Amino acid sequence: MREPLPADMFDELCPSSLNPIRFGDKWSALIIRCLEHGPRRFSELRVPLSRVTPKVLTQSLRSLERDGLVKRTVYAEASPHVEYELTPLGRSMLGPMASACAWAEEHWDELLDARESYDNAARIDRAG
Numbered sequence: 543m544r545e546p547l548p549a550d551m552f553d554e555l556c557p558s559s560l561n562p563i564r565f566g567d568k569w570s571a572l573i574i575r576c577l578e579h580g581p582r583r584f585s586e587l588r589v590p591l592s593r594v595t596p597k598v599l600t601q602s603l604r605s606l607e608r609d610g611l612v613k614r615t616v617y618a619e620a621s622p623h624v625e626y627e628l629t630p631l632g633r634s635m636l637g638p639m640a641s642a643c644a645w646a647e648e649h650w651d652e653l654l655d656a657r658e659s660y661d662n663a664a665r666i667d668r669a670g
Contacts, residue, residue: 547576551590566609569594569602571642574628574635577612581627611635 569591576587584599591599603626606612611632615625628636646653 544580547582547586547590549589549592551576566605567602569598570606571639573602573606574611574632574639577626577628577632578636581625583623583625587626606632
């Protein structure tokens with residue numbers, strides 16, 4: 543039995559949610575992180591990715607599969623199920639993603655300040 547994914551793996555105040563560097567769509571990098579330690583079922587991915595609708599999660603998984611980063615395996619056993627896992631190409635993304643996450647963590651305060659400043663200026667523009 544594998545270790546379950548923690549529900550708070552991607553807390554809204556996590557550096558990965560603030561990372562301005564995108565890998566694929568908005569959720570792809572988070573999905574890749576979920577698959578870092580081995581295959582997962584869709585329902586397992588839904589736990590830490592609870593902010594993602596099932597439809598969007600499916601679209602993101604299909605996109606990752608199309609790009610050759612994720613492999614989808616259907617098990618036609620007594621209780622059929624599907625698992626997703628990183629391909630070797632997908633695993634090659636882990637290093638660059640770790641660097642991007644480290645960068646976001648190092649510049650966390652600057653990123654938050656920039657976003658807050660931008661949002662405040664946008665509010666003033668709309669009000670004026």
